[in-house]
Amino acid sequence: xxxxxxxxxxxxxxxxxxxxxxxPELDVLGITAVAGNVPLALTEKNARIxxxxxARPDIKVFAGCDAPLLRPLVxxxxxxxxxxxxGPTLPDPQMPLQSMHAVDFIVDTLRAEAPQSVTLCPxxxxxxxAMALRKAPDIAARIERIVLMGGAYFEVGNITPAAEFxxxxxxxxxxxxxRSGAPITVLPLDATHKxxxxxxxxxxxxxxxxxxxxxxxxxxxxxxxxxxxxxxxxGAPLHDPTVIAWCLRPDLFSGxxxxxxxETRSELTRGMTVADWWGVTDRSRNALFIGDLDAEGFFDLxxxxxxxxxx
Ligand code: RIB
Ligand code: CA
Numbered sequence: 001x002x003x004x005x006x007x008x009x010x011x012x013x014x015x016x017x018x019x020x021x022x023x024p025e026l027d028v029l030g031i032t033a034v035a036g037n038v039p040l041a042l043t044e045k046n047a048r049i050x051x052x053x054x055a056r057p058d059i060k061v062f063a064g065c066d067a068p069l070l071r072p073l074v075x076x077x078x079x080x081x082x083x084x085x086x087g088p089t090l091p092d093p094q095m096p097l098q099s100m101h102a103v104d105f106i107v108d109t110l111r112a113e114a115p116q117s118v119t120l121c122p123x124x125x126x127x128x129x130a131m132a133l134r135k136a137p138d139i140a141a142r143i144e145r146i147v148l149m150g151g152a153y154f155e156v157g158n159i160t161p162a163a164e165f166x167x168x169x170x171x172x173x174x175x176x177x178x179r180s181g182a183p184i185t186v187l188p189l190d191a192t193h194k195x196x197x198x199x200x201x202x203x204x205x206x207x208x209x210x211x212x213x214x215x216x217x218x219x220x221x222x223x224x225x226x227x228x229x230x231x232x233x234x235g236a237p238l239h240d241p242t243v244i245a246w247c248l249r250p251d252l253f254s255g256x257x258x259x260x261x262x263e264t265r266s267e268l269t270r271g272m273t274v275a276d277w278w279g280v281t282d283r284s285r286n287a288l289f290i291g292d293l294d295a296e297g298f299f300d301l302x303x304x305x306x307x308x309x310x311x
Contacts, residue, residue, distance in 0.1 A: 001026050002117055002144075003027070003029065003120070004032060004119075005020060006033075006106075006121065006123065006129060007031060007032070007122075007123040008034050008035065008036025008038070008123065008124030009037070009046035009050060010076075010080050010085075010124065011087060011219035011223040013037070013050075014046065014050045014216075015220075015240070016240035016243060017031065017047070018212060019241050019244045019245065019248075019302055020247075021054040022054070022305040022308045023244070025247075026247065026248070028059060029118065030059070030109065031059055032064050032102035032103075032128050033063050034064045034102070034125055035065060036076070036166065037079070038077060038084035039073065044097055045093060048093035048097065050085075051093075051095060052091070053090060053212060054309065057094065059095075060105070061095070061097055062100060063097055064101065065127040068125060068127055068170035069173050070172050079223065087223065088219060103131045106120070106129070107132050107136040110132075110136075115142045116143070117144055119146075119247060120143055120148075121243050122146065122148040122150070122166075123243060124169075126148070126166070127169075129173065131173075134176065140181050140182050143183070145185060146177060146180075147187070147247055148184065148243065149192065150164055150273070151167050151273030152189035153277055155189035155190045160271070163270060163271030164189050167262060167271040168270065171262050175264050178261065178286055184260075184286060185290065186255075186273070186287050186290060187242045187246060187253075190289075191253065191290040192239040192242050194237075194293055194295050195237055195239075195241070195242055195298055195299075196234065196235045196295070201235070201299050202220045205220070208307055210311045211311070212306055212309035213306060213309070242298065245293075245301055252298055253290050254290070254292045255290035255291050255292070256289055258277055258289050259281060259286055259287075260274065260286060260287040260289060261273075261283065
């Protein structure tokens with residue numbers, strides 16, 4: 001399965017990248033960085049740091065858009081720390097950043113690969129994906145599927161009462177993506193909030209006794225404090241790894257093909273994913289909206305795959 005990971009690392013993005021690079025079923029054609037959790041200069045650097053943590057300095061990492069299509073960038077240092085990867089101490093990257101712009105890499109790759117053979121896995125704001133669709137509308141029909149982390153319905157928002165962060169940061173980009181006609185799978189907060197890294201699950205990472213296991217445990221130790229304070233939860237939701245897990249084991253998830261529209265005009269509900277879960281409209285069913293997952297199965301998969309990294 002050929003994939004492009006579009007990402008704003010972010011500790012949970014990092015764990016998603018590590019899961020993907022440990023999974024032989026996936027051919028990661030490239031990693032494209034976007035501004036989101038932290039500015040682009042940090043997300044592209046973090047994508048390279050994580051690739052080297054995975055002992056994959058061969059991975060092509062590209063820098064993309066440094067701001068949303070129309071709006072000023074909103075970041076989330078309060079969750080991810082100033083560097084975006086607070087927690088472990090990881091060395092600065094030695095591997096190069098590719099000189100091509102991420103949007104051009106996405107377009108060129110979709111045009112070069114066989115039609116419907118490449119899956120896009122956005123883990124942050126959808127700015128790069130939307131720009132690619134705007135620059136090259138022909139690629140919409142060539143995308144195998146867009147499997148994205150974003151949105152919320154029953155779980156409501158995490159950055160505002162109405163909106164989840166990735167969609168909130170660039171709602172216009174999300175609107176372009178959800179109206180593109182490409183097949184879409186959405187991993188919203190409704191699903192990711194059921195993928196909680198409890199202390200026992202995090203100890204399983206630390207007990208691996210490897211650089212990856214230790215780094216993942218330290219990322220989680222840092223990252224989970226926000227959700228503990230906000231939700232009184234016993235850990236943190238591992239949002240982005242659910243995207244990779246869905247690609248690997250869709251049987252661990254359940255959802256519905258429904259209509260999803262994006263609020264772009266209201267300031268009160270900007271970025272809300274208006275999900276017609278109960279089918280009360282005749283709007284086109286443009287997304288598989290995931291509502292539930294087998295959390296034990298998800299963590300068994302994640303732990304087994306992360307356990308494949310050498311000491
Ligand atoms: O709302 C959660 C999403 O926002 C995750 O992708 C996290 O990394 C942040 O980007
Ligand atoms: Ca992310």
